[in-house]
Amino acid sequence: xxxxxxxxxxxxxxxxxxxxxxxxxxxxxxxxxxxxxxxxxxxxxxxxxxxxxxxxxxxxxxxxxxxxxxxxxxxxxxxxxxxxxxxxxxxxxxxxxxxxxxxxxxxxxxxxxxxxxxxxxxxxxxxxxxxxxxxxxxxxxxxxxxxxxxxxxxxxxxxxxxxxxxxxxxxxxxxxxxxxxxxxxxxxxxxxxxxxxxxxxxxxxxxxxxxxxxxxxxxxxxxxxxxxxxxxxxxxxxxxxxxxxxxxxxxxxxxxxxxxxxxxxxxxxxxxxxxxxxxxxxxxxxxxxxxxxxxxxxxxxxxxxxxxxxxxxxxxxxxxxxxxxxxxxxxxxxxxxxxxxxxxxxxxxxxxxxxxxxxxxxxxxxxxxxxxxxxxxxxxxxxxxxxxxxxxxxxxxxxxxxxxxxxxxxxxxxxxxxxxxxxxxxxxxxxxxxxxxxxxxxxxxxxxxxxxxxxxxxxxxxxxxxxx
Amino acid sequence: xxxxxxxxxxxxxxxxxxxxxxxxxxxxxxxxxxxxxxxxxxxxxxxxxxxxxxxxxxxxxxxxxxxxxxxxxxxxxxxxxxxxxxxxxxxxxxxxxxxxxxxxxxxxxxxxxxxxxxxxxxxxxxxxxxxxxxxxxxxxxxxxxxxxxxxxxxxxxxxxxxxxxxxxxxxxxxxxxxxxxxxxxxxxxxxxxxxxxxxxxxxxxxxxxxxxxxxxxxxxxxxxxxxxxxxxxxxxxxxxxxxxxxxxxxxxxxxxxxxxxxxxxxxxxxxxxxxxxxxxxxxxxxxxxxxxxxxxxxxxxxxxxxxxxxxxxxxxxxxxxxxxxxxxxxxxxxxxxxxxxxxxxxxx
Numbered sequence: 001x002x003x004x005x006x007x008x009x010x011x012x013x014x015x016x017x018x019x020x021x022x023x024x025x026x027x028x029x030x031x032x033x034x035x036x037x038x039x040x041x042x043x044x045x046x047x048x049x050x051x052x053x054x055x056x057x058x059x060x061x062x063x064x065x066x067x068x069x070x071x072x073x074x075x076x077x078x079x080x081x082x083x084x085x086x087x088x089x090x091x092x093x094x095x096x097x098x099x100x101x102x103x104x105x106x107x108x109x110x111x112x113x114x115x116x117x118x119x120x121x122x123x124x125x126x127x128x129x130x131x132x133x134x135x136x137x138x139x140x141x142x143x144x145x146x147x148x149x150x151x152x153x154x155x156x157x158x159x160x161x162x163x164x165x166x167x168x169x170x171x172x173x174x175x176x177x178x179x180x181x182x183x184x185x186x187x188x189x190x191x192x193x194x195x196x197x198x199x200x201x202x203x204x205x206x207x208x209x210x211x212x213x214x215x216x217x218x219x220x221x222x223x224x225x226x227x228x229x230x231x232x233x234x235x236x237x238x239x240x241x242x243x244x245x246x247x248x249x250x251x252x253x254x255x256x257x258x259x260x261x262x263x264x265x266x267x268x269x270x271x272x273x274x275x276x277x278x279x280x281x282x283x284x285x286x287x288x289x290x291x292x293x294x295x296x297x298x299x300x301x302x303x304x305x306x307x308x309x310x311x312x313x314x315x316x317x318x319x320x321x322x323x324x325x326x327x328x329x330x331x332x333x334x335x336x337x338x339x340x341x342x343x344x345x346x347x348x349x350x351x352x353x354x355x356x357x358x359x360x361x362x363x364x365x366x367x368x369x370x371x372x373x374x375x376x377x378x379x380x381x382x383x384x385x386x387x388x389x390x391x392x393x394x395x396x397x398x399x400x401x402x403x404x405x406x407x408x409x410x411x412x413x414x415x416x417x418x419x420x421x422x423x424x425x426x427x428x429x430x431x432x433x434x435x436x437x438x439x440x441x442x443x444x445x446x447x448x449x450x451x452x453x454x455x456x457x458x459x460x461x462x463x464x465x466x467x468x
Numbered sequence: 469x470x471x472x473x474x475x476x477x478x479x480x481x482x483x484x485x486x487x488x489x490x491x492x493x494x495x496x497x498x499x500x501x502x503x504x505x506x507x508x509x510x511x512x513x514x515x516x517x518x519x520x521x522x523x524x525x526x527x528x529x530x531x532x533x534x535x536x537x538x539x540x541x542x543x544x545x546x547x548x549x550x551x552x553x554x555x556x557x558x559x560x561x562x563x564x565x566x567x568x569x570x571x572x573x574x575x576x577x578x579x580x581x582x583x584x585x586x587x588x589x590x591x592x593x594x595x596x597x598x599x600x601x602x603x604x605x606x607x608x609x610x611x612x613x614x615x616x617x618x619x620x621x622x623x624x625x626x627x628x629x630x631x632x633x634x635x636x637x638x639x640x641x642x643x644x645x646x647x648x649x650x651x652x653x654x655x656x657x658x659x660x661x662x663x664x665x666x667x668x669x670x671x672x673x674x675x676x677x678x679x680x681x682x683x684x685x686x687x688x689x690x691x692x693x694x695x696x697x698x699x700x701x702x703x704x705x706x707x708x709x710x711x712x713x714x715x716x717x718x719x720x721x722x723x724x725x726x727x728x729x730x731x732x733x734x735x736x737x738x739x740x741x742x743x744x745x746x747x748x749x750x751x752x753x754x755x756x757x758x759x760x761x762x763x764x765x766x767x768x769x770x771x772x773x774x775x776x777x778x779x780x781x782x783x784x785x786x787x788x789x790x791x792x793x794x795x796x797x798x799x800x801x802x803x804x805x806x807x808x809x810x811x812x813x814x815x816x
Contacts, residue, residue: 385750
């Protein structure tokens with residue numbers, strides 16, 4: 001039997017070419033109080049938000065760059081445009097979205113069926129959400145799913161209470177400060193008590209202006225007993241000048257609620273992806289992270305779960321892929337601050353063509369976290385001898401009625417495995433792709449179908465030509 | 469030739485022996501002694517200060533340890549020990565500190581094909597610091613066990629490293645048993661093809677004791693193998709900081725490495741921080757690491773008590789079981805007995 005040829009031959013060009021989208025408003029490169037004021041004025045923000053931005057800017061200027069992790073010396077913060085607004089205003093339906101922007105999304109492959117079936121599609125074109133749609137029944141049940149700028153205007157009380165206060169405070173770290181100062185766009189999800197959103201909500205991000213910065217803010221609040229899934233996909237075109245992405249995701253999982261957050265990030269190869277994602281989980285709440293990192297030159301991303309209520313749980317699944325010139329410094333954090341809490345972290349990474357994958361994780365079990373359980377496992381696959389894999393898992397345990405286990409493995413693809421596949425008629429390249437697909441299968445399995453397909457396709461694309 | 473039993477003293481008393489020169493650096497009397505047969509001990513005149521020792525390759529970091537640099541100052545005593553094929557394997561290094569703040573620098577060379585079991589005992593009443601620099605020529609097998617049983621109010625600081633040539637095998641036992649603060653850093657450089665390095669450790673903490681362990685293996689040649697295994701038992705308000713690193717160089721194919729650390733936490737106030745790291749720069753590799761932190765399993769305790777053991781005996785048995793893998797591998801019966809007795813006498 002001949003091996004099946006892939007239906008589509010993906011090309012990196014699809015993700016790396018800029019459109020000639022015309023920005024309506026574009027801030028000058030660099031960061032100053034006047035830029036922050038202009039961003040805020042552009043959005044007609046209330047004073048409290050402007051003040052928060054300015055306070056964050058002050059802190060940002062004072063704080064040095066982190067002295068650990070990947071090399072950030074080539075990141076020139078003065079060259080970045082901190083705010084870009086496309087021509088399109090927010091549209092109510094897909095048809096109203098300008099044709100060239102629509103084409104961008106079509107090229108990215110948001111499936112037609114998905115647009116209609118999924119609960120809502122929020123697409124971020126540069127720094128503003130151009131398309132948003134909530135199914136009528138969700139709105140009827142009190143679920144709010146909207147652009148974050150809109151939320152600041154229309155749901156001020158909730159936003160004021162939750163936005164960068166207790167989950168990711170403004171002074172958390174250098175890039176959280178930057179984010180707080182210049183954030184723009186993003187998603188706001190509010191699910192009232194006991195409401196279960198069956199279909200996943202999703203947004204697709206695309207960074208598409210030269211030197212464009214993307215500082216979107218995602219805030220998800222799941223009230224007691226609520227359930228919601230949110231999917232975020234990111235893809236950015238390739239440019240010569242270093243771009244920066246410093247997004248922030250805050251998730252509040254109240255008592256007995258459950259939130260599942262998916263993200264596939266595929267920023268262009270010269271992007272610095274310095275993201276902050278964190279969830280606060282109350283009693284019996286569950287947070288699930290599923291993340292894939294393919295693109296970016298440098299990624300620093302460690303989704304954190306703070307388990308502060310008894311019986312809270314966190315589950316983190318991640319896959320990272322580093323090709324030539326890339327450094328993926330990813331991992332997960334779990335902070336156990338209450339009894340009977342449980343966390344599992346599973347991370348997989350693939351390095352090829354000189355790429356560097358690092359797992360950097362933190363597990364902290366506080367003295368109050370009696371009867372807690374932690375399980376961490378990370379696996380790394382090295383495809384060729386130029387690639388690098390490092391593991392830095394940090395475990396801080398201050399309670400004794402706990403079970404903590406961590407394990408990691410690093411290796412290459414089994415020679416016997418490859419030999420067998422080749423003996424069955426596959427080329428070396430196909431055999432390697434199949435072995436890689438098998439390696440990341442546990443993560444891919446957790447994704448919704450279309451994302452699973454996309455992830456596999458992206459990895460196939462990245463592996464293209466890496467053999468031989 | 470029939471080996472003759474000698475006791476070599478580092479305080480100059482053995483100056484008549486070949487190699488031990490009268491022009492020795494200022495010695496701290498009774499700093500330590502070596503008992504073995506047919507090994508050479510020479511004072512090293514060129515090393516006279518802590519800085520000089522620290523400046524040796526791989527010895528950096530001494531100044532970076534403020535808690536020690538405040539307590540430690542010269543005088544330094546430096547010696548070279550040569551292990552030949554005629555040396556009887558059992559070598560005892562007794563480190564006793566008379567004057568607080570002394571530091572011992574020891575350079576050990578094991579010549580091709582030699583074998584030795586070294587047992588270093590730090591039994592100082594005050595603070596003790598040791599720097600050991602081992603060089604293994606090809607095809608030799610050296611086991612070095614360091615037992616730190618300083619006085620409860622004192623502590624020790626040790627920096628030990630080994631350079632392992634082709635086909636040689638280096639095994640460390642790092643036994644951080646007693647002392648208010650012990651810090652130990654062990655690095656094995658596998659520089660020759662098929663060299664092997666193992667670092668085994670036991671740490672025990674009670675009261676307010678603090679343990680720092682830092683174990684590293686650098687794979688610098690092809691087909692080298694490493695194995696790191698440490699078991700810890702912490703009670704009271706004791707704290708331990710365990711770090712380990714396996715690093716595979718870009719031009720070292722076919723390496724194997726594994727690291728594992730298991731801590732038994734006996735009290736709610738005990739704390740452990742583990743950071744086991746891997747840094748892999750060649751794809752033809754198989755490496756793994758694992759860390760666990762657990763309590764005494766209540767079901768096992770219950771089972772043992774149902775078989776007639778009282779609570780403390782059951783506890784003792786489980787603690788012993790936790791460290792048994794390493795206890796059992798200890799190279800000298802005397803050492804095995806002493807570690808075993810230590811755990812029997814200690815209430816964590």
